[in-house]
Amino acid sequence: MRSVLAKLLFCTALVLLAGSFDALAEVRERNLYWAPEAATVGAKKIDTLLNFIFYLTAAVFVLTQSVYIYYLVKYRKRPGSKAYYSHGNNKLEIIWTAIPTAIFLGLVIYSNRLWSELHSPPPEGSVKVDVVSYQFGWDMRYAGADGQLGKVDVRSYSVDNKFGLVPDDAAGDDDFSSTELVIPVNKPVHIYLHSRDVIHSFYVPQFRLYQAAVPGRTIAWVWFEPTRTGNFELACSQICGSGHYNMKAPIRVVSQEEFEKWQAGKINAKAEEAKAAAAARTLRTSTASTHPAGDAPRNEESKL
Ligand SMILES: [Cu+2]
Secondary structure (H helix, E strand, O other): OHHHHHHHHHHHHHHHHHHHOOOOOOOOOOOOOOOOOOOEHHHHHHHHHHHHHHHHHHHHHHHHHHHHHHHHHHOOOOOOOOOOOOOOOHHHHHHHHHHHHHHHHHHHHHHHHHHHHHOOOOOOOOEEEEEEEEOOEEEEEEOOOOOOOOOEOHHHOOOOOOOOEOOOOHHHOOOEEEOOEEEEOOOOEEEEEEEOOOOEEEEEHHHOEEEEEOOOOOEEEEEEOEOOOEEEEEEEOOOOOOOHHHOEEEEEEEOHHHHHHHHHHHHHHHHHHHHHHHHHHHHHHHHHHHOOOOOHHHHHHHHO
């Protein structure tokens, strides 16, 4: 008994300790014993369904158990009382079969409609983000000034090409990257999910979103619309190796103005970077043409 108590105390301490490290994401101060507060349009719809099922099940549980306990006490064994043999009641049987059937059918139809709504094509004008998972982190890629994400191919992945951009596609030249997922509020966000190595999973509890990232595939059906600004955490929820516990990235849902400001800053930085790279290339070419042999001083030395 004492060892069970010690184990329970140890587990509670662990949970409390894990909770206190929650520095990046939204800190939960209320609603601690329920799901975290929903933060997307789809999440709210999922909650409506989940809450309905929960309260219905709870009501049925309380009702059936109360009736059970009542009859258990009422017809307990007492001296002189005789057992009564019942052979059932067809009318009652039909009623208590028909009601659950109708409820289950309703739930099937409603949840199927919700599923297809959440998996419908993303609306026009969604913010497109390429999210690449790897052991053990996340890289995000956004379209540059042209508003177009460059094409990617799994065969193009390399140390210098972490998104697997296809070199011939000019649309990818101005794409910029980020290690945090910054998105505007009240606007649909379309995720293109990739993995560079093993299976990972895109999981945001407040978005009620869980989608595996499979190497070699582009998962293009994930989209959502954030309903409130705040800091959240993108955490991998597929055990993917020794560093899995720490595979996370910050998510910032910001106002449209703040998003545009951040985007403009990133686009400018990318343009500056491209300019510096072009200047370095020109310098290299001119140096090479001045010293066609490539390594002039040593050549002169060897002549001596
Ligand atoms: Cu992972």
